[in-house]
Amino acid sequence: MSDVADRLEDLRRAGLYRRLRLIESPQGPRVTLDGAEVLLVCSNNYLGLADHPRVRQAAADAAERFGAGAGASRLVSGNMSLHGKLEERLAAFSGYEAALLFGSGYLANLGTIAVLAGRGERVFSDELNHASIIDGCRISHAERFIYRHADLEHLSWGLRKAGGEGALIVTDAVFSMDGDVAPIAELLDLARRHGCRLMVDEAHATGALGPGGRGAVAEAGLSGEVDVVVGxxxxxxxxxxxxxxxxxxxxxxxxxxxxxxxxxxxxxxxTIGAALAALSLLDGQPGMVEQLRRNGAILRDALAGQGLDVGASRTQIVPVVVGDARPATALCERALEGHVFAQAIRPPTVPEGTSRLRLSVMANHRADELCAAAAVIGQAAEELDIVARGSEQRISPVSRLRRAA
Ligand SMILES: Cc1ncc(COP(=O)(O)O)c(C=O)c1O
Known part of the structure; x- marks a missing residue:
């Protein structure tokens, strides 16, 4: 049996120890973090809906009417009218025949991949897919082929080699740590040619891409064509x-x-009441999606203006790749001294040597706040001598991996 204290010490020594930070306010553009007010630039509450008065009220109303919990699994006695109502709305929103709720995105990926790919079959997964997809592939019993990031040639080679065993191609729509977008039309074409299904995880694309924030699949004009969409x-x-x-x-x-x-x-x-209200807001106020896009561009430009490489991001997720874990943590802490909170992301969340600050904007950030955040991070990087202009450290993980391949 390994010693717990030793394992924790190993993590500390490698610069990979994680601790919980404490937020004592709603998830707005500014939050109280460990007792101090900071500008929040690492939340996934992209449209600010978690704290929207209509969303809060809908959650409260649903609790009043249906109670705090569902009491059982859907197949026993937990299936309430609200679940079906939300599923219908989500299917219509995404352009699909049907939808099914899961406890979380992690569980949705785990469960769905294991159903669609099994023993004696092959599953094809982008190397930068989210951990829940990686784990879904692992527990599926299917043989795994991990293709180089967004590399259609590599995937194509793997599909040819698989003969008739290919079952499923699975990809993030917007890559969660890089903010770039999967080549969905090309992936679907390969899936069709090789008799596979395509599954796309829209976790970071919903509300950000496509008409009315319907996601990357809708942006590609492929709603209802891609076999499975997770949101x-x-x-x-x-x-x-x-x-x-x-x-x-x-x-x-x-x-x-x-x-x-x-x-x-x-x-x-x-949670169902809140999601229904959020969907109505998204339907009624497509301007929020535009604002999110604008804010993503503002932050990317402002960081580039500080000499920081933001890789292939074209969305609200903007990485500043540092390299090793310790300098990434140091950059995060130094930015916090300037009241900017962008969490450092280290392995195993990102590949070795690509630790980073993973910034994300919200639609309700002001332009001046985003420019100020970029200035604080730029200055912190300069002071810590982390982002040497033109140095290897500035290479995005995408090109870093391509070079290594
Ligand atoms: C691409 C992707 N899929 C799935 C998940 C998991 O979703 P959830 O937080 O609902 O478990 C995440 C979470 O960050 C993600 O980034």
Missing amino acids: TLGKTLGSYGAYVCASAKVVDLLINTARPFIFSTALPPP
Whole structure:
């Protein structure tokens, strides 16, 4: 049995120890963090809906009417009218026949991949996919082929090698740590040619890309064509939980065989009420999505103006890749001294040697706040001699990995 204290010490020595920070206010553009007011530039509450008065009120109303919890799994006695109502809204929003709620995005990916790829089959996964996709592939019993980031040639080679065993290609829509977007049309074309399904995780694309924030699949004009779309309620939609959109038959199979769906308590009514209200706001105020896009561009430009490379980001997620874990943590702490909170992200969340600040904007950030954040981070980087202009350290993980390949 390994010693717990030794393992913690190992993490500390490697610069990989994590601690919980304390937020004592709602998730707005500014929060109280460990007792001090800071500008928050690392939240997934992209449209500010988690703290919207209509969303809060809808959560409270749902709790009043249906109670705080669902009491059981959907297949036992936890299936409430609210669940079906939200699923119908989500399917219509995404352009699919049916949708199914899951306890979280992590669980949705775990459950869905294991249903769609099994023993004797192959699953194809982008190397920068989110951990929940990686874990879903691991527990699926399918053989895994990890293709180089967004590299269609590599994927194509893997598909050819698989013969008829290919079952599923799976990708983030917007890559969660880099803010770049998967080549969805090309992936679908490969899937069709090789008799595979394509599954796209829109966790960071909903509310950010596509008409009315319908996501990257909608932006590519492929709603209803991509076989399976996963979305989350805990990010743009300001609540908690997740959903899978697909054909009615696939959803039926998930209801019958996806273990995280079957063996887990249904989402509680307040989270459903909140998500329904958030969807209505998104429908009624598409200007929020435009504002988010503008803010992403403002932050990217401001960071570039500080000489910081933001890689291939074209969304609200903007990475500043530092390299090693310790300087990334040091940069985060120094930025905090300037009252800017952008969490340092280290392995295993990102590949070795690509530790970074992972910044994200919200639609309700002001332009001057984002420019000020970039200035604080730029100055902190300068002081710590972290981002040597033109040095290897500034290379984004995408090009770093391509070079290594
Ligand atoms: C791409 C992606 N998929 C899934 C998840 C997991 O979603 P949830 O937080 O609802 O478990 C995340 C979370 O950050 C994510 O970035």
